[in-house]
Amino acid sequence: MRTVRAPATSANLGSGFDVFGVALDRPADVVRVEKADETTIEVTGVGSQYIPEDPEKNVVGAVAEALDAPAHIRIDKGVRPSSGLGSSAASSAAAALALNGLYDRGYSRRELVPIAAEGEAVVSGEAHSDNVAPALLGGFTVARHGGVTAVDAEIPLVACLPEIAVSTRDARRVVPSRADMDDVVHTVGSAATLAVGMCRSDPELVGAGMDERIVTPARAELITGYHDVRDAALEAGATGVTVSGAGPSLLAVCGDADRARVASAMLDAFEDVGVDARAYQTKVGAGATFH
Numbered sequence: 544m545r546t547v548r549a550p551a552t553s554a555n556l557g558s559g560f561d562v563f564g565v566a567l568d569r570p571a572d573v574v575r576v577e578k579a580d581e582t583t584i585e586v587t588g589v590g591s592q593y594i595p596e597d598p599e600k601n602v603v604g605a606v607a608e609a610l611d612a613p614a615h616i617r618i619d620k621g622v623r624p625s626s627g628l629g630s631s632a633a634s635s636a637a638a639a640l641a642l643n644g645l646y647d648r649g650y651s652r653r654e655l656v657p658i659a660a661e662g663e664a665v666v667s668g669e670a671h672s673d674n675v676a677p678a679l680l681g682g683f684t685v686a687r688h689g690g691v692t693a694v695d696a697e698i699p700l701v702a703c704l705p706e707i708a709v710s711t712r713d714a715r716r717v718v719p720s721r722a723d724m725d726d727v728v729h730t731v732g733s734a735a736t737l738a739v740g741m742c743r744s745d746p747e748l749v750g751a752g753m754d755e756r757i758v759t760p761a762r763a764e765l766i767t768g769y770h771d772v773r774d775a776a777l778e779a780g781a782t783g784v785t786v787s788g789a790g791p792s793l794l795a796v797c798g799d800a801d802r803a804r805v806a807s808a809m810l811d812a813f814e815d816v817g818v819d820a821r822a823y824q825t826k827v828g829a830g831a832t833f834h
């Protein structure tokens with residue numbers, strides 16, 4: 544038997560669409576695997592009522608098949624589905640690491656990234672690795688076709704999750720297929736700034752680098768109260784705020800001393816527009832760990 548905890552993640556961070564990701568210190572999924580003749584899945588925890596237990600339809604079924612590792616898999620969800628916090632990636636990454644250990648497959652964490660991404664294809668139709676990479680490797684990650692680069696960073700964050708469901712599929716439908724060159728240049732500048740900020744553990748640079756004008760404005764329309772909540776967080780001391788992943792969570796960067804104030808400002812602003820929400824006071828964290 545093996546048990547693995549894998550963290551929530553945020554990917555994208557505004558400017559790094561489908562490329563940047565971070566592991567969040569909390570929340571997390573916990574996955575336990577035991578050898579079996581065929582794969583069966585049991586799901587408990589946050590939002591488990593919306594997650595299919597059929598191995599053909601659950602992300603971890605695809606991971607078990609890719610590793611040729613049939614097992615009874617128990618998923619205890621800490622990351623709500625359709626939250627923009629890498630819920631499916633947390634389960635996929637945890638299952639990949641746990642099954643790799645259970646069956647002595649010998650893959651490195653980096654080698655497990657494309658395997659865990661097979662699970663992502665089940666939910667979003669595409670095998671993205673921008674969430675599974677930080678869920679496995681931890682820190683800030685840059686996922687591109689040639690592989691993944693990961694660095695550790697000390698950055699305080701607030702992830703604010705409203706009681707709104709936005710599926711990754713729907714959020715991808717609103718992404719424009721073309722962009723204006725001025726906006727592309729702006730995004731490259733932001734992305735470079737954000738990456739330097741992560742390498743320096745500098746919340747000012749990371750916050751500045753979240754500014755993005757191509758994907759984020761289209762997705763913000765799907766989130767009731769986005770602009771009010773963003774403004775409230777910035778006023779409370781956040782250095783940058785953007786849509787976390789495909790949404791509806793918002794991710795704010797701030798200094799350590801401002802984190803509690805930013806979290807409560809975001810919750811108040813959602814409440815003012817009639818939306819229940821919860822805020823995770825978190826930070827860039829480690830990748831999946833064995834329990």
Ligand code: HSE
Nearest residue numbers: 554555561671788789
């Ligand atoms: N980066 C993806 C998106 C999320 O923003 O649509 C899942 O990989």
